[in-house]
Amino acid sequence: MSPPVLSDLGYVPPDGGWGWAVVFGASITIGFAFTFPKAFTIYFKEIQAVFSISYSQIAWTTSIMCATTYGGGPISSILVNRYGSRPVVMFGGLLCGVGMISAAFCTSILQLYICVGFITGFGLALNLQPSVIIIGKYFLKRRPIANGLAMAGSPVMLCTLAPLNQFLFDNFGWRGSFLILGAILLNCCVAGALFRPIGAGTALVKTQVTEEGKDALKGKITQDGKEVSSALNVPMENKTEDEGEKDCFEKVNQYLDFSLFKHRGFLIYLIGNVLMFLGFFAPIVFLAPYAKHTGIDEYSAAFLLSILAIVDMVARPATGIVANSKWVRPRIQYFFSFAIAFNGACHLLCPLASSYTGLAVYSSFFGLAFGMVCAMLFETLMDLVGAARFTSAVGLVTIAECCTILLGPPIGGILIDTFGDYKYMFIKCGAVMVLAGTFLFIMNYYNYRMLAKEEKKRKTKEEDPKSVRTENEGRKNWSKDSTQDEPELEPLREEGEGVKKEMNGTKEV
Numbered sequence: 001m002s003p004p005v006l007s008d009l010g011y012v013p014p015d016g017g018w019g020w021a022v023v024f025g026a027s028i029t030i031g032f033a034f035t036f037p038k039a040f041t042i043y044f045k046e047i048q049a050v051f052s053i054s055y056s057q058i059a060w061t062t063s064i065m066c067a068t069t070y071g072g073g074p075i076s077s078i079l080v081n082r083y084g085s086r087p088v089v090m091f092g093g094l095l096c097g098v099g100m101i102s103a104a105f106c107t108s109i110l111q112l113y114i115c116v117g118f119i120t121g122f123g124l125a126l127n128l129q130p131s132v133i134i135i136g137k138y139f140l141k142r143r144p145i146a147n148g149l150a151m152a153g154s155p156v157m158l159c160t161l162a163p164l165n166q167f168l169f170d171n172f173g174w175r176g177s178f179l180i181l182g183a184i185l186l187n188c189c190v191a192g193a194l195f196r197p198i199g200a201g202t203a204l205v206k207t208q209v210t211e212e213g214k215d216a217l218k219g220k221i222t223q224d225g226k227e228v229s230s231a232l233n234v235p236m237e238n239k240t241e242d243e244g245e246k247d248c249f250e251k252v253n254q255y256l257d258f259s260l261f262k263h264r265g266f267l268i269y270l271i272g273n274v275l276m277f278l279g280f281f282a283p284i285v286f287l288a289p290y291a292k293h294t295g296i297d298e299y300s301a302a303f304l305l306s307i308l309a310i311v312d313m314v315a316r317p318a319t320g321i322v323a324n325s326k327w328v329r330p331r332i333q334y335f336f337s338f339a340i341a342f343n344g345a346c347h348l349l350c351p352l353a354s355s356y357t358g359l360a361v362y363s364s365f366f367g368l369a370f371g372m373v374c375a376m377l378f379e380t381l382m383d384l385v386g387a388a389r390f391t392s393a394v395g396l397v398t399i400a401e402c403c404t405i406l407l408g409p410p411i412g413g414i415l416i417d418t419f420g421d422y423k424y425m426f427i428k429c430g431a432v433m434v435l436a437g438t439f440l441f442i443m444n445y446y447n448y449r450m451l452a453k454e455e456k457k458r459k460t461k462e463e464d465p466k467s468v469r470t471e472n473e474g475r476k477n478w479s480k481d482s483t484q485d486e487p488e489l490e491p492l493r494e495e496g497e498g499v500k501k502e503m504n505g506t507k508e509v
Contacts (some may be wrong), residue, residue: 011198012140013387017139018196023146025194026131027153029089030095031129032188033069034374035157037062040116042165042302043174044287050110050174055289056413062285067406068121069128073398076129077391082099082387084131086195092126093188095430099123100182110202118184124182127188130393133437134195136387142328149319154436155312155371162305240294253475257392264450265384266393268443270400273377276340276436279429280373282412283366284308284346285401290422296356307360307369314370333444335378339372341437347430455489 013019040062048058079088099119099394131150139146168177258267289306291301319339323332346365353362378394385393412425 007147008429010430013138014198014376015139015142019135019146021194021197022134022138023150025191026135026457027156028191029093029127029131029153029188030150031153031157032185033124033131034154034371035161036120036124037065038071038158038279038305039161039165040065040161041285041288042169043177046174047112048168049108051112053109054413054417056410056417057109057125057153058402059285059409059413060279060414061109061112061116063137063406063409065118067120067279068408069402070125070398070405072122072125072449073129073402074395076085076125077133077256077395079126080133080231084195084197085134086192086197088126090189091194092123092130093186093190093192095123096120096128096185096188097182099122100178100185102183104368105179120351123185123188125398129398130195132394133391136382136390137198140387142324143380144324144332144376146319147379148317148323151320151371151374152313152316154374155309155316155367159309162302162309167303186464190491193226195408211258220414232399256395257389258396260385260389260393260396263385265444269381269439270397272337272443274396274438276402276433277401278408278411279344279432280345280408281405282408282429283350283426284370285409286412286422286425287363287366288418291359293422294354294359296359300356304359307363309371311364311367312371312374315368316375317371320374320379323379331448332376332380332383333447336373336376336439337437337441337444339369339376339437340346340440341434343369344430344433344435344437346453347426347433350426350430364405390456395396 044055044058047053047061048055051058051338060385071086076088076092099115099121100121103112103115106115132147135146136143165181168180172180227290240311240332284305287304288301291304292298322328323335328335343366346362346369350362378390381393382390408429415424415428416422
């Protein structure tokens with residue numbers, strides 16, 4: 001089992017208080033980040049007709065938006081480490097509003113890619129990561145529940161935005177709807193204002209003291225080195241270059257902890273999630289169009305997303321409560337693997353639903369599975385690496401996931417355009433997610449076994465007095481050998497003193 005890191009933040013999280021206001025704000029920003037690409041699909045057919053483009057071309061809009069949201073993870077993590085969550089989220093909300101308002105004046109699909117895909121997508125990236133990170137700073141014991149409640153903002157937004165977008169589209173058209181949506185997204189700035197910094201003062205003082213100590217020590221070493229090199233005519237250029245390269249790496253590693261790539265649990269999580277996201281978002285993107293393709297009217301098709309959102313809304317906090325229980329939390333990685341495989345099984349069975357009732361049942365089970373995965377998506381990563389390293393971990397994970405997020409919906413669109421049927425897209429997504437869930441289950445079992453063996457080996461070494469005695473004897477022998485070698489080093493010392501005196505102009509006879 002992965003041991004939870006209890007003191008890696010340097011303070012005890014309050015597990016409540018103002019933290020619940022933070023959860024409320026995070027539910028808004030996370031809700032927009034996850035929901036907006038899904039709700040945007042209602043405008044697909046109209047935009048497709050206006051610009052005379054194929055379905056795969058219009059699908060690139062949400063793909064670019066999702067990929068930018070996840071690909072901007074490292075930048076978001078660096079900004080959070082530098083400035084904190086509050087200003088980053090507020091700036092992200094401003095970008096979202098500007099992107100959607102600009103999209104209302106687009107005259108080509110390329111301009112739509114830039115405004116909706118890149119500008120709005122990057123604004124959502126600055127909303128998503130800081131909101132997830134700040135929850136880990138306010139909660140520890142109740143963290144799964146807090147994550148579940150914050151993630152519940154996504155289905156609440158989906159349940160609201162899906163019919164709202166249809167209403168706006170019917171009354172104002174897609175350009176007028178984009179202007180109104182841009183104004184709505186500016187509420188992310190208000191939500192970000194709730195992210196009061198916690199534990200930052202102590203950490204900042206410690207960092208400044210540490211940096212001052214490092215600079216003073218580095219200056220002293222450099223000065224001593226220059227004195228020695230000037231006395232012995234030894235150039236210092238190579239040492240300065242090495243120190244410069246080391247300083248550059250330390251500055252980068254200060255904001256993004258690349259040592260996580262040596263973490264076995266982190267690598268397992270990364271590979272499984274990259275594979276999972278190849279089939280994670282495409283079924284939601286094509287659910288309403290698939291319903292329309294089977295002859296269902298537009299409002300009934302949009303209501304399928306509302307059914308999914310309502311079930312998802314209940315599933316996320318319920319999953320957080322279950323994951324926080326003493327039976328599940330120690331093995332939360334297995335629970336996460338099951339949720340992914342269950343999600344894939346729903347997609348594999350979707351082609352069997354040919355009527356509206358069947359699609360409503362599919363939407364219900366899909367909402368349950370989707371909510372389970374989303375509620376534990378970041379909690380499982382925090383369980384593996386700890387809250388202190390989570391900022392870097394979420395940035396590195398999202399940049400790796402953006403490739404498969406970018407390719408998922410377009411591949412689904414290509415399958416639909418090629419075969420003229422949606423069932424192959426659902427089968428592809430289901431097979432990929434079942435494979436990802438199986439991989440995570442097997443590799444997490446292996447990881448738990450290895451961690452148990454390492455823990456047992458460590459305890460055995462601590463309890464064995466022979467190993468401690470052998471180590472102490474080794475230290476004594478080393479110190480004895482170094483003492484015995486001192487007479488052998490005496491001629492070298494005398495020679496060094498002679499060189500110094502000769503260079504000062506006082507040569508002994």
